[in-house]
Amino acid sequence: MSAPSETGAFDLTRLQPKALMRRLESPVAPYYLLLGSTAMLLLFGLVMVLSASSVTSYQASGSSYTVFKNQALFAGIGVVVALIASRVSVRAWKWLALPAFVLAVLLQMAVFSPLGLTVQGNRNWIGFGGFTIQPSEAGKIAIILVAAMILTRKRKVLSEWRHVVIPLIPMAALLLGLVLLGHDLGTTMVLASIVGAILFVAGVRMRVFAFFGGLAAAVALAFVATNSNRTGRLDAWLGTCLNAQTAGCYQKVHGLYAMADGGWWGVGLGASREKWSWLPEAHNDFIFAIIGEELGLPGTLAVIALYVALGYACYRMIVTSKDFFVRLVTAGVMAWILVQAVINIGSVTGLLPIIGVPLPLVSSGGSALVTTLFALGMLISFARNEPTCKAALAARPSAVKRTLAVLPLPRR
Template sequence: MVSTPTRHPRRRPAARQHSGSRGSSRVNASGNPAADAIAARPERKGVLGAFGRMWRFLEGSDRQTSGSSYYMILGATLALTAIGLMMVLSASSVESIANAASTVEPTDEGAIVFDFFFKQSMYAVLGVVLMLVLSRLGPRVFKFLAWPGLGVAIVLLVLVLLIGENINGNQNWIRIGNQSLQPSEPAKLALALWCATVLERKRGLIRDWKHALIPVAPLGGVILLLVMLGGDLGTAIILGMIMAAALFFAGAPMKLFTLVGLLGIAGAFGAILLNSTRSTRIQAWLRLNCESATDPCFQTNQGLFALASGGWWGVGIGQSRQKWNWIPEAHNDFIFAIIGEEFGLIGTLVVIALFGILAVATLRVARRYTDPFVRILMGSILVWLIGQAFVNIGMVTGVLPVIGVPLPFISYGGSALTFTLAAVGVLLAFARRMPPAVPGTAGPAVSSNQTSASDK
C-alpha cells in the first residue's frame, strides 16, 4: 500500500502577511534601523509634545547650519531693543514734562516729551552699527583688542573717580558736553574679551587653581575695586559674574568657585554694612523697615502694584498710572514694572522668552566650537546679558534687593545700550562662522581655529 504525501496549503510571504494584517508594524523603508526606530517613535501630543518640539527646534539639529542661530540672536536682540525704545518713550514722557515744567525758558512741548526717546534712539543706532561692524570680525582681532581694551577700561574708571559726576550716590559718569559716558559698561565687554584671551593661553594649566586665578583675579579685581570705589555695587556684581563665567567655561576646578564664592559673599556683606544706603535696601528687601518715615520699601511696593494692576493683558500702551511719579526710575531700573502694567503678564513673558531665545541660540553656537577662546568669550557674554536681566527682573519682582542694575536692551541708558549691542556683535561674529556638525554627532566637524575663515 503506497501512501501519498499530504499536500499543505502554500504559505504567503511574511511581508505580505504583515501588510495584510490589521495593526501590523511598519516596514523599514530607509534601511537604517536606528533612523526608522526614531521615525516610528510615537509623537507626544498636547502641551508636553508642543514643548518638546519647540525645544528641539531651539536646540537645533546636527545638520543645521549657522543661519538659524545667527538670525535667532539677531532677531531677539532687535526685538528687545525695539521694545526698549517703545517703553522708554512711554515711561519717560511724564518725567520729561515734569523736568521741563521746572525750567524757566519756554520749550517745545513735543521735543520735551520725546527727549529721552531721541537720546536712546541715537545710542541704539550707534550700537547697531557697532554690532554689525564687530559681527564681521574674527577671533584674531578680538584677541588683539583684549589687552588694549582692558587698559582703556582701567584708565576710564580712574578718570571717573577723578573728574566723574556723582548721581544718586554713585560716581559712575563722565560728562562730555551734553552727553555722558558710563565707563563701567565698556569695562564689561573689555573684561570678557581679556579673560577669554588669557584663559585660552592657559588651557593646559587651568586645572591648577594658581594658574586659573593669576592674572585673572588681580587685574580683574582692579576693575571691580575701581567700580566699588565709585559706589556701584550692582555693576561690581555683574563684573564678578563675568569673571566667574570665564573661569567656569575655561574648566577651572569647582572647589575654586566655592572658595571665591564665600569670599565674594563676605565682601558683599562688608560693602553692605559699611554703606548705610545699601544696608537700608537690604532691610527693605527683608521687610524690616517699611514702617519708617522714609519708607525705603516705596519703590519696590509701587513696582509690585504696577505688575499687579496690569493683570493678564495690561492696561494698554502709554496708559500706565504708576509712571506718574509713583515709581522712581520708571524708565530705567524699574522699566520692567511698566511693561507688566501696560502689557500685562503676557508682555512680561514675551520679554523673558526673547531673553531665553538669545540664551539658547548662543549656547547652540558655542557648543559647535572646540576653540576654548570662543567658548569662554561666548559664555562670559551670555552670563553677562542673561544674568543682568535675571537680577533686574528679580529686583523688580521683589525676589532680590534693589541694587540699581538696568535691564539689558530695554532700560534707558546710552552707554549700557551701545555696549550691550556691541557684545551681541561678538556673538554674531561667531554665529556667522559656526562650524557644521558631523551628521549623527553633537560636535563640530572642524575646530574653529582649523578654518581660515573663522580666524580672520
C-alpha cells in the same frame, strides 16, 4: 507660522515638539535666535522707553520725546557698532583684548578725576561737553576679552591653581575694585558673575571656583553692611515695608503697585498711572514694572521669553563651538546679560533687594545700550562664522533670489 503644504493647507507636523526641537538644534539656530531676540528686545525697549518716560520727560524739558530721542540716537549708534563688531575676526578680538582692558581701567580711573560725575550716590560716570558715559560698561567687554584670551593661552595648565590666579584674578580685582570704589555694587556683581562664568566654562577646578565665589560674596555682604542706604534696601526686602513712606520702601512699593495695577492683561500701552511721577526711574531700572502695568502678564512673559531665547543661543554656541576663545567670550556675554536681567527683574518683583542695574536692551541708558549691542554683534559674528552655520547659510539662496524665483516671468 508653518509653511503651507502642496495642497495649500498648513503643515501642522512642523509645530510638533520633535520638529521644533530639530529646528532649535539646527546649526543656524544660534545665529537667527541671537539676531531675532536682540532686534525684538531693542525695538520693544524703544517703545517702552517712550511710554515710560513721556510724563517725566515733558516735565523736565517740555517735550514728551526728549528721553526717547536720546535712546533712539544711541540705538542707532549701537546698531552701527554691532554691525562693525560682527565683521571683526576672532584673531582680531584676541589681539584687542589687552589694549581694551588697559583702556577700560584708565577710563574707570578717570571717574575719580574732575571729569567724574556722581549720580544717585554712585561715582561711576564721566562727563564732557553735553555727554556722559559709564566706563564700567566698557569694562564688561574688556574683562570678557582679556579673561578669555588669558585662559585660552593657559588652557593646558588650568588644572594648576596658580595659572588660574595669575594674572587674571589681580587684573579682574583691579577693575572690580575701581568700580566698587565708586559705590556701584550692582555693576560690581555683574562683573564678578562674568568672571565666574568664564572660569566655570573654562573648566577650572571647583575648589578654586568656590573659594573666589565665597570671597566675592563676603565682600558684597561687607559692602552692604557698611552702607546705610543698602542696609535699608536689604531690610525692605526682608519684609520691613509697612507702606511707601517707610524708609527705603518707596520705590519698591510703587513698583509692586504698578505690577498689581496691571493685573493679568495690563491697563494698555501708554496708560500707566505709576509713571506720572510716582515711580522713580520708571524708564530706567524699573521699566519692567511699567511693562507689567501696561502690558500685563503677557508683556512680562514675552520679555522673559526673549532673554531665554538669547540665553539658549549662547548655550548652543558654548557647547558646539570648537574654538575655546569663542566659548569663553560667549559665556561671559551670556552671564552679563542674563545675570543683569535676573537682578533687574528680581529687584522689580521683590524677589531680590533693589540693587539698581538696567534691564539689558530695554532700559533707558546710552552707554549700556551701545556696549550691549557691541557685545551681541560680536556673538553674532561668532555664530555666523561657525563652520556648520557658515556652510548652511551659504547653501541657502538669498532672499532676493528666493523672491525672483517665485515671481512670474513677463510675457513677450
